[in-house]
Structures are given as C-alpha cells and as structure tokens.
Amino acid sequence: MAIKCDCEQCELRTAFFESFSQDELGIFCSQKADTAYKRGDIIFLEGDEVKNFSYLKSGLVKLYKTGSLGKDQILTIAGPFDFVSLLGVFSESHHTYSVAVLEDSVLCHIDISYMKAIALKNGLYTLNLMQKLSAITNKIILESMDIRKRNTHGKVAFILLKFSKMIYTGPVFELPISRREMAEYLGITTENVIRTMSEFRKERLIRINGREIEIVDQKALEQISSFG
Amino acid sequence: MAIKCDCEQCELRTAFFESFSQDELGIFCSQKADTAYKRGDIIFLEGDEVKNFSYLKSGLVKLYKTGSLGKDQILTIAGPFDFVSLLGVFSESHHTYSVAVLEDSVLCHIDISYMKAIALKNGLYTLNLMQKLSAITNKIILESMDIRKRNTHGKVAFILLKFSKMIYTGPVFELPISRREMAEYLGITTENVIRTMSEFRKERLIRINGREIEIVDQKALEQISSFG
DNA sequence: ATCACTTTATGATAAATATCACTTTCGTGG
DNA sequence: CCACGAAAGTGATATTTATCATAAAGTGAT
Numbered sequence: 001m002a003i004k005c006d007c008e009q010c011e012l013r014t015a016f017f018e019s020f021s022q023d024e025l026g027i028f029c030s031q032k033a034d035t036a037y038k039r040g041d042i043i044f045l046e047g048d049e050v051k052n053f054s055y056l057k058s059g060l061v062k063l064y065k066t067g068s069l070g071k072d073q074i075l076t077i078a079g080p081f082d083f084v085s086l087l088g089v090f091s092e093s094h095h096t097y098s099v100a101v102l103e104d105s106v107l108c109h110i111d112i113s114y115m116k117a118i119a120l121k122n123g124l125y126t127l128n129l130m131q132k133l134s135a136i137t138n139k140i141i142l143e144s145m146d147i148r149k150r151n152t153h154g155k156v157a158f159i160l161l162k163f164s165k166m167i168y169t170g171p172v173f174e175l176p177i178s179r180r181e182m183a184e185y186l187g188i189t190t191e192n193v194i195r196t197m198s199e200f201r202k203e204r205l206i207r208i209n210g211r212e213i214e215i216v217d218q219k220a221l222e223q224i225s226s227f228g
Numbered sequence: 229m230a231i232k233c234d235c236e237q238c239e240l241r242t243a244f245f246e247s248f249s250q251d252e253l254g255i256f257c258s259q260k261a262d263t264a265y266k267r268g269d270i271i272f273l274e275g276d277e278v279k280n281f282s283y284l285k286s287g288l289v290k291l292y293k294t295g296s297l298g299k300d301q302i303l304t305i306a307g308p309f310d311f312v313s314l315l316g317v318f319s320e321s322h323h324t325y326s327v328a329v330l331e332d333s334v335l336c337h338i339d340i341s342y343m344k345a346i347a348l349k350n351g352l353y354t355l356n357l358m359q360k361l362s363a364i365t366n367k368i369i370l371e372s373m374d375i376r377k378r379n380t381h382g383k384v385a386f387i388l389l390k391f392s393k394m395i396y397t398g399p400v401f402e403l404p405i406s407r408r409e410m411a412e413y414l415g416i417t418t419e420n421v422i423r424t425m426s427e428f429r430k431e432r433l434i435r436i437n438g439r440e441i442e443i444v445d446q447k448a449l450e451q452i453s454s455f456g
Numbered sequence: 457a458t459c460a461c462t463t464t465a466t467g468a469t470a471a472a473t474a475t476c477a478c479t480t481t482c483g484t485g486g
Numbered sequence: 487c488c489a490c491g492a493a494a495g496t497g498a499t500a501t502t503t504a505t506c507a508t509a510a511a512g513t514g515a516t
Contacts, residue, residue, distance in 0.1 A: 065373060073377055087365055087369055088363065088366040090359045091363035092363070092366065096366060119358070120355060126347065127354065129358075130347070130357075133358070134317065137315055138316040138319060141372070144372050144373075145301050178492095179495090187377070189474055191495085194496085195496080198495070210494085406462095406463070418464090419506095420502095420504075422463095438464085438512080
C-alpha cells in the first residue's frame, strides 16, 4: 500500500539529504514510494532483481539467507532508519539475501538507477550515503564477529540485552522474533535457545511470559554476555 | 619504505579511476604513498586513528580483531587489489579492526580527507568507489555466513578450497596462514584444524607437507564443504 | 650448532552442543 | 468454539568440539 510522501519529515533527511535543495527534494520525493507492510510480508527474496534502494522508516525487518533444507540464517535485524538495501545493492544485479517483516513496517523505495544518477551529480549526497552505508555495514560485521566468539550462554545473553536496548520500553519488552529465529540469528539450535532462557529464568536473571521478557539482573546478564 | 608511484599501471585504475583525467591522476598520485611491508608487519591496529584509505597492490594481509586473552578473530584475508580500508573508514574516526601482513605486500595509502574531498567533487569516482566497497563488504559478510553455517569438517574443507583457488599455482599450494590462524579464521580450535586436516590426509583427500598442501580429491572436499 | 620458542601433531578426556522424542501451550482459520 | 499446526518447553542421549597433556618437528637468534 502506497502512502503519502513525507520526506520533509524524514529523520534520515538531515544526515542524508542535507545536500538537497527544497526543489531537488521535491523531485526526489516524486521518484520514491513509501510502502506499508505487515508482519510476515516478504520485501524481496534472495535472487530477486535489485530494483530499488530501500530503507526502513518504521517497524522491524530481518535480513536472512535460506539454506538448502529451509534452515534460515539471519544476517541482522534492522530497525527504523536502517538501510534494508545494504550490501550488494550497488554492486550486484540480484539480491544476495532476503528481507522479511517482523513488525508492521513502512519502507521507502527509491529506484536504484535514479539513486546512481543522483550519485553522479551530487558528491555530498553520495558521501553521506556512503558514510551511512559504511556505518551500518561495519556494525553488521562487528556484530557478526561479536556473536561468533560467544558460547551458547553468551549468545543468548547478548541477544536478550540487544533487544532490550533496541526496543527499550522499560524493564519489560516484547521479543520481536521467535525462539527459532533467535536460533537462526545466533547460529545455535532452537532447543538450546529455549533451554538457556529457562536457565536464566531459574537463576532469576530474567522473567519470561511468552515473548514478553523482563530483564531482572542486567549486570549478571552482561557478565555472561562478556565472558561467555 | 616508500616506492615509486605507478598509478598508471594500477589494475584498479580502470574500475576506480576511469573518472580521472591524466592531469587529475597526477595530482592524485602525488597525494598517495605506496609502501612495502614484510611478513609480520602491522599496517594498523584496532583503535588507531584512521588517517588513510588503503588498498593492497600486491601480497596478502589479514584483517582481524584481538580479544581479551590474545585470542584473535580473523575477519578476512585480503589479496591484491582488495581494499584494506573497508568498513568504517568513512564513518569511524578510529579503526575497528587490525591489519597484519601475511606475505610481503605493497599497499597504497591515500589521505582520507583527500579521498573525501574528491568524493565531493567527482560523482563517478565516488560511485565506482562505493560499488567496489559494496562488493567487497558483501563478499565478506556472505563468506562469514558461509563459514558460520558449516561444521568443523566443512569449515576446514571450505578454507582449503578457498586458498587453493585464491593462490592457485597448480595442484600444490602453500598455505598463507598457520593452523592457528586458520582456526582464528574459522572460529574453531587449532587442534581441530590440525586433526581434521590429518583425517583428510588419512582419507587421501589431501597431501600435507608442512604448509604445502596438495588437493588430491577436490570433488570429495567440495562435497564435505557443501554438506558439512 | 645449540638453545629457546613456536608450530604441528596426536591421544585421552571433559564439556558443550545437537539430536530425538515427547508434552504442553499458544494462536489462527474454519 | 474447536481443531489443527506451530511454537515453547523439557529430558535423555548421541555427537561434536574443546580442553589438557605431551611429544616431535620446525624456526630463528646468537
């Protein structure tokens, strides 16, 4: 569903479009399309042709790859104003990963040829874009290494703390993904995610009520996350 | 050791500097410095200030992070014409990883402020740069996921095939890194790298002579790499 | 050549993690 | 509201991987 264009309100604008005049912004605006998605929607699949540069205005999505036996690997979870078109968007003609919606989201799609055309004309814009891309990509790589070096307990503690900070609504928050998706993100089995969370619960580090998690002993979790 | 500037011979030039006139290339050339390094040299350390944009003209280097107990994590191995300044170079003021030389190398260093200044003026250059950065970063992320999803056997088979293709000099090649570094790259223990290689040797998939490896049964190794 | 130090190598054992089997709970579509 | 399938949860067991110990071979410095 296409919704009203509101670039002028876009949080990204200051960082990203400071190089545009009001007029240029208008043209840019007419080239792009905001679209609303619902939980479970697929934005694009690995192998699809790259048509747009996309970023997330609101909501939550996952970037993932699907293995041979339907076993997914989650690359990262993207939140508001993260780029969804990350990596190969400027170098590959087809997507190298899939994107699915975790929480109702609004994405802004900009024609990739148009993006490139602007890049040729507006250096400041491109530099800003590159800095933002660089920052996000760097974050993904570092996080991936961060996860890889931890054991199961450390991984689960890490992701719980990550979500609690990312979603922060007080001591209690709603996990945006299932236990299975947590496992696919962390590279461990679903059972071990559940088991480890149960252990944390028994040790009174967290409280669990379905997807609702309360961080009870943040210090201890941080210990486990750093050490494990 | 600074050596003669030879941008005009640079393989990267066609892709990267097609946007430069001969004159501009001259100016660019005077801003940059080629430097030769020896095996074991450190190009820069995690935490060092980002001063240059660097790429590898020849040789082999590793990008890595050092953990709390001297346990390194290798992010990737970079070969000729790979960028060494990858990720945060446009977004971070300090390096987020270290770079060390595996085989005698020549690197080209370009002042990062100068790089940014050009970016503001020359859209084509910046777009080319972004495409190249995008491609390399994408490759790193995909490879990291590729490694993560494999078990020990699959990981070792994967890295042996990778090196054999990367270095290709015939059926026999010289491993560019130690067993310990392989372990740090794959996220497993040194013992398991050695053990797994021994098993491959016993099953007549490879021959081992120190760092010299011969791929005897490539098909079988590829099976193990895909399946494991 | 020798000494000190690292790397390679192998085995035994411990610890971590996956797999399998099964129950309960939850959520959704009919 | 019920039924069905998916998700959450737990235990028993198998498998994988790490850890520890120890030895041999290689490497560099003097």
